Amino acid sequence: MHTSSKLTKEFTKKWVKGLQICCSSKKDMDVLERKKKIKLCADIALASAKNATTSWSIALISEAKKNDENEILVDNLLGPESRFKQQKIIRQMNSCHKRVRSKKILKKSCSISQRMKKMGPPKSNLAAYIAKRLVKKRTQVLQRLVPGGESMDEFSLIKEALDYILSLRVQVDVMRNLANATEVLNQSNSSNVFD
Amino acid sequence: MQHCPYTTMNIPGNTVVTSGTDVSVFERQQARMKWQQQQQEGLFNGNDHQFRGLVEVKPDPGLQYGWPDFSDGCQGQAIPSLMEDHNLKKRKAHEDQKQKVVLKENSVKEKKIKGCSEENSAETSSKEKPKAVEGPKQEYIHVRARRGQATDSHSLAERVRREKISERMKYLQDLVPGCNKITGKAGMLDEIINYVQSLQKQVEFLSMKLATLQPRLDFDIDSLIMKEMFEVPAVAYSAEVANSAYFQVNSLLEMGNNPIDAMLRRSIGGPVSIPETFVVSSCFNQMQPGVTWDGDLHNLYRMEIQQESSTIPFQPHKFTGLYEGSNLKMEL
Numbered sequence: 001m002h003t004s005s006k007l008t009k010e011f012t013k014k015w016v017k018g019l020q021i022c023c024s025s026k027k028d029m030d031v032l033e034r035k036k037k038i039k040l041c042a043d044i045a046l047a048s049a050k051n052a053t054t055s056w057s058i059a060l061i062s063e064a065k066k067n068d069e070n071e072i073l074v075d076n077l078l079g080p081e082s083r084f085k086q087q088k089i090i091r092q093m094n095s096c097h098k099r100v101r102s103k104k105i106l107k108k109s110c111s112i113s114q115r116m117k118k119m120g121p122p123k124s125n126l127a128a129y130i131a132k133r134l135v136k137k138r139t140q141v142l143q144r145l146v147p148g149g150e151s152m153d154e155f156s157l158i159k160e161a162l163d164y165i166l167s168l169r170v171q172v173d174v175m176r177n178l179a180n181a182t183e184v185l186n187q188s189n190s191s192n193v194f195d
Numbered sequence: 196m197q198h199c200p201y202t203t204m205n206i207p208g209n210t211v212v213t214s215g216t217d218v219s220v221f222e223r224q225q226a227r228m229k230w231q232q233q234q235q236e237g238l239f240n241g242n243d244h245q246f247r248g249l250v251e252v253k254p255d256p257g258l259q260y261g262w263p264d265f266s267d268g269c270q271g272q273a274i275p276s277l278m279e280d281h282n283l284k285k286r287k288a289h290e291d292q293k294q295k296v297v298l299k300e301n302s303v304k305e306k307k308i309k310g311c312s313e314e315n316s317a318e319t320s321s322k323e324k325p326k327a328v329e330g331p332k333q334e335y336i337h338v339r340a341r342r343g344q345a346t347d348s349h350s351l352a353e354r355v356r357r358e359k360i361s362e363r364m365k366y367l368q369d370l371v372p373g374c375n376k377i378t379g380k381a382g383m384l385d386e387i388i389n390y391v392q393s394l395q396k397q398v399e400f401l402s403m404k405l406a407t408l409q410p411r412l413d414f415d416i417d418s419l420i421m422k423e424m425f426e427v428p429a430v431a432y433s434a435e436v437a438n439s440a441y442f443q444v445n446s447l448l449e450m451g452n453n454p455i456d457a458m459l460r461r462s463i464g465g466p467v468s469i470p471e472t473f474v475v476s477s478c479f480n481q482m483q484p485g486v487t488w489d490g491d492l493h494n495l496y497r498m499e500i501q502q503e504s505s506t507i508p509f510q511p512h513k514f515t516g517l518y519e520g521s522n523l524k525m526e527l
Contacts, residue, residue: 034406035399042402131381138384145391155356158363161387165370168394175401182408 007049007170014045015174040064046171056160057167059148099151 018041047057143149146164368374371390
């Protein structure tokens with residue numbers, strides 16, 4: 001798929017760049033720190049490879065930005081040409097928050113009346129009622145999984161999940177290849193040492 | 196009545212109704228049916244239902260643009276099943292027997308499940324027991340006929356929404372492995388959740404692995420590039436070669452000619468397992484369907500490979516620059 005190979009390329013470039021930036025800042029890191037940095041770089045690279053087209057990427061970036069020390073990294077990764085994109089990101093996040101708040105208010109006001117309505121019918125079609133609860137619970141879980149999912153309705157949540165799955169796949173593939181490559185490299189290095 | 200503007204249309208056909216309000220409603224339904232029939236004749240005969248459902252629904256929001264204003268007024272009224280069956284007809288516009296179906300309350304199977312049925316039940320006081328059937332994909336949707344649905348525009352909008360959701364679910368089914376047998380919305384969501392969780396855990400695990408493999412973060416690329424620069428036949432998979440290897444292996448699978456291919460073959464020494472992982476992962480990638488996103492997969496892909504193979508040689512220049520820069524740091 002040419003979309004995923006393009007994404008692969010973009011992601012790899014940005015990830016490598018991010019790693020370079022990361023390691024230039026600190027000299028010694030223990031394993032856990034390194035792991036966190038690697039993962040962070042990978043996430044941000046993935047999100048920025050999307051160029052702020054999807055809302056989960058926007059959410060990822062904004063979350064990463066909340067941490068001050070990551071901000072430089074994020075800025076560098078995003079690139080100077082995407083300053084306006086950052087504005088867009090900020091605006092979108094604000095609108096998302098507003099949407100979330102207003103949705104919560106709406107839900108609260110409607111929930112009571114809905115509960116009154118619901119009391120009657122569900123007794124007769126219990127199966128449907130249970131099914132609805134199941135679906136609702138699962139959408140909640142999915143909302144928590146997909147970054148930025150809380151402020152989305154069901155339909156766009158599924159769309160975002162789709163996109164997120166694709167990107168995650170790309171990420172996993174690239175990381176796996178790199179890990180394998182370095183593993184083999186280390187093996188060959190050690191074998192060379194012994195020769 | 197507020198519905199008056201619609202009844203001025205020329206509406207031939209039966210008007211089998213009981214009350215005054217029903218007449219106008221039914222006439223409107225008739226008109227819509229005719230209009231839709233004209234729209235769809237020759238387009239969807241024998242086509243996949245899904246498309247029918249999609250395109251059927253789309254023109255409607257434009258038509259019923261004014262409806263929300265009207266429908267507010269009739270929330271309190273007990274609108275009979277005719278209103279509901281109006282939604283029915285959107286699916287089976289080409290069938291004429293619907294008119295008989297209209298007046299009866301038939302229990303029917305829904306296409307995508309439970310998630311649909313309870314939404315209706317929440318709004319209506321339905322007489323029959325709803326069958327929450329996990330419908331296997333059928334040629335056309337049978338929709339439950341219900342009494343006393345609150346507003347037509349709401350239900351129509353809901354139907355639109357549900358159609359969209361089921362369409363997305365189809366994509367997801369193709370994307371998530373092992374989902375072909377599951378047709379329920381809840382089950383699908385379950386699978387999706389599991390898959391996303393497993394992918395995220397894989398990312399965590401791989402980043403941990405990378406962290407343990409490297410003494411320092413920058414080691415990832417430098418040594419790999421060095422190897423690649425000097426073309427040591429033993430290994431030499433750098434990140435960018437990882438990229439090119441991707442394309443190469445994919446092109447190998449597609450029997451394409453690639454100049455980097457030769458270099459790859461030269462550089463493959465001992466490790467035979469790596470190409471396998473590449474192949475596996477690229478197979479994995481290839482098996483992604485890309486239903487509407489990529490038109491002609493193979494042609495596009497081949498073209499893309501040709502293009503990108505020409506741009507790959509430019510990358511080494513970039514990386515050598517970086518390598519030299521960081522090399523200085525290492526020496527310091």
